[in-house]
Amino acid sequence: MKRIVIAGVAALAALVTAAPAQADPDTDFTNQLHVYGIYGQKDYNAWIGKIMCKRLNRGVDADAFASAKFVSDQLNKGSTTEQSWQFLGAAINFYCPDKTYVLAQAAERH
Template structure:
């Protein structure tokens, strides 16, 4: 289940990379989240996505699994594990693309 979830999130990341770039990354982030069925206040989700990246930069979350745990605690109740992985992929894609290796390494480990 975990590898399927991660594979779906990785596919979403690949699709998002092909998407056109807009002037407002927070709107693009919200639009990507909506494709995964993740809704909620746009400002909150953008803030959470940026915090996810900050935690990766500072080493608070040493790997993608720890980031997903943090995300899971902060997404709306009823959010799935797949959505937490998708949120991580969208966060990295939008706010810290240089952290993609963290996500890709997790995909390889769970494959």
């Protein structure tokens, strides 16, 4: 589990430094998910990412582990734990970059 969290943090760091500003963040988010082998409807995945951020903002999910569980429950059956964490990192990068600290906290816990 620690490797997955660390991989998510590393992926987020790469995204933060490499993500160019674009007019449509939902398309950019979808393209990033495809790198991780996560597919599905663009609008649905963007909605999951935005709802995940709202859950973090409102305290519904207390930490990254709870958010990763929420994401996992929404992704296609057969999606891996690693993909849930990759989705989480990408969603934070695109939709709530002020929440990047939750990934760092998760890495410290494990």
